[in-house]
Amino acid sequence: MIEVIDTGPLNTIQDLGRTGFRDIGVTVSGAMDPLALKVANLLVGNEEGAAGIELQTFPFRVRFGKEVAVAVTGGGNATLDGVAMPPWWVQTAQAGQILEVTPVAGSARGYVAFGGGVDVEPVMGSRSTSLRGAFGGMEGRALRKGDLLPLGDAPVSELAMTGFGVVAPMLEMTSLFPVVEDGTVLIRALPAGEHDLFGADAERFWRQTWKISPQSDRTGYRLAGDPIRPVAPVEMRSHGIVAGVVQVPPAGEPIIQMSDANTAGGYPKIAGIVEADLWRLGQARAGIRVRFVRSSHAEARALDKAMTDYLEDIRATSQMVARALKTIAGH
Amino acid sequence: MTDLNLSDPAVIAAISGALTKAGVDGIEIEHERQKLRIVVEHNGVASVLAPAAGRAQTSLAKAPLAGIFQAVDGTLPRHVAAGENLGFVRVGPILLPVKAAKTGVLIRALAEHNALVGYGDPLFEIELNS
Numbered sequence: 306m307i308e309v310i311d312t313g314p315l316n317t318i319q320d321l322g323r324t325g326f327r328d329i330g331v332t333v334s335g336a337m338d339p340l341a342l343k344v345a346n347l348l349v350g351n352e353e354g355a356a357g358i359e360l361q362t363f364p365f366r367v368r369f370g371k372e373v374a375v376a377v378t379g380g381g382n383a384t385l386d387g388v389a390m391p392p393w394w395v396q397t398a399q400a401g402q403i404l405e406v407t408p409v410a411g412s413a414r415g416y417v418a419f420g421g422g423v424d425v426e427p428v429m430g431s432r433s434t435s436l437r438g439a440f441g442g443m444e445g446r447a448l449r450k451g452d453l454l455p456l457g458d459a460p461v462s463e464l465a466m467t468g469f470g471v472v473a474p475m476l477e478m479t480s481l482f483p484v485v486e487d488g489t490v491l492i493r494a495l496p497a498g499e500h501d502l503f504g505a506d507a508e509r510f511w512r513q514t515w516k517i518s519p520q521s522d523r524t525g526y527r528l529a530g531d532p533i534r535p536v537a538p539v540e541m542r543s544h545g546i547v548a549g550v551v552q553v554p555p556a557g558e559p560i561i562q563m564s565d566a567n568t569a570g571g572y573p574k575i576a577g578i579v580e581a582d583l584w585r586l587g588q589a590r591a592g593i594r595v596r597f598v599r600s601s602h603a604e605a606r607a608l609d610k611a612m613t614d615y616l617e618d619i620r621a622t623s624q625m626v627a628r629a630l631k632t633i634a635g636h
Numbered sequence: 637m638t639d640l641n642l643s644d645p646a647v648i649a650a651i652s653g654a655l656t657k658a659g660v661d662g663i664e665i666e667h668e669r670q671k672l673r674i675v676v677e678h679n680g681v682a683s684v685l686a687p688a689a690g691r692a693q694t695s696l697a698k699a700p701l702a703g704i705f706q707a708v709d710g711t712l713p714r715h716v717a718a719g720e721n722l723g724f725v726r727v728g729p730i731l732l733p734v735k736a737a738k739t740g741v742l743i744r745a746l747a748e749h750n751a752l753v754g755y756g757d758p759l760f761e762i763e764l765n766s
Binding site for chain 1: 700701721724726727728729730731732733755
């Protein structure tokens with residue numbers, strides 16, 4: 306059990322999402338930066354998809370009711386009873402200790418995982434909070450002061466007792482995730498169904514730098530820039546959409562569907578973002594500039610593989626290190 | 637080595653002589669609870685800077701495993717608390733902490749950032765508060 310003793314608004318319990326129910330209008334939800342949540346889970350010894358806490362507002366403080374491994378990744382700086390934890394790190398908290406998480410400059414969301422995971426009742430196979438649907442997670446709502454969160458049972462590993470961490474993905478995979486010098490985030494995408502209906506404006510979609518507008522949240526990011534419009538007005542029936550789809554409403558400024566994406570929409574789709582780049586948008590705050598880079602299915606697959614390899618490397622190396630330390634200690 | 641007494645003048649004289657003869661600039665020896673530091677000056681005379689006993693005790697933070705040493709920012713010397721993280725040893729994507737075993741003043745980093753270090757290699761020297 307952990308007790309929330311301080312939180313801002315919009316901090317929620319999330320796992321990797323509620324897949325398989327879009328056809329009946331159920332949003333997938335799940336972590337906006339699934340990579341950070343997966344790493345946090347690996348650090349505490351959970352399966353990648355266990356439920357943790359997504360932090361969008363700070364500071365956030367919890368008090369521990371028992372000894373448990375706790376990891377903080379993504380855009381969160383943590384202290385345990387006032388002692389700083391390095392970034393992307395797991396440590397063992399004792400009953401009564403307080404974890405405080407504050408924001409990291411240049412990131413939007415922090416993730417906290419606990420050994421055993423946050424053990425709220427799953428709804429349709431997931432513990433993710435759907436704020437718009439008001440179900441899942443903690444009573445379908447954001448966390449608030451005084452909430453008591455149940456944790457699953459899990460032994461604390463010796464490595465988590467010592468404390469250890471990982472090299473952050475942007476440092477470990479620098480060559481795979483380019484950023485241009487002025488801080489513009491380069492997002493790879495493939496042309497989508499209605500791309501060619503935009504004629505010359507389609508090229509302006511790729512060429513210009515867009516700014517993430519303040520009207521952005523877990524449902525979608527609105528982009529600000531020179532409007533783009535189809536050559537002729539496009540009338541479409543609503544059709545299924547997923548996170549990563551870039552739509553262009555009549556005003557001409559694109560919308561990127563994010564984790565709480567609508568399940569259907571009727572705006573023309575100009576592009577689809579490759580899944581491996583979605584976590585970087587999840588960490589991009591309002592005001593950040595993004596540019597779309599035309600990708601390919603082959604590149605998208607290669608990026609997926611690199612991310613899987615990074616996670617597998619963490620899993621295998623941490624087990625190897627744990628065995629080596631055990632041997633040295635003479636157990 | 638078991639009978640080595642670093643406070644024995646004969647031992648110090650013998651080591652100093654050997655260093656001078658070999659053209660070595662100096663040596664630092666830690667044996668049991670004694671520590672000896674000899675520096676050979678350019679005129680060929682050896683001077684003993686750290687007598688074997690009576691000086692501040694030091695504690696070494698050592699590599700928990702073989703890997704790549706990762707330094708963290710921080711000025712020297714500075715006060716550190718027992719258990720404080722001083723740097724990391726990197727094994728693939730994993731970072732292991734190098735912790736101060738005792739409270740004291742961190743006086744020296746003994747490895748370069750990104751250097752390959754072996755298990756037990758001394759990485760930091762902490763002067764213990766007397």
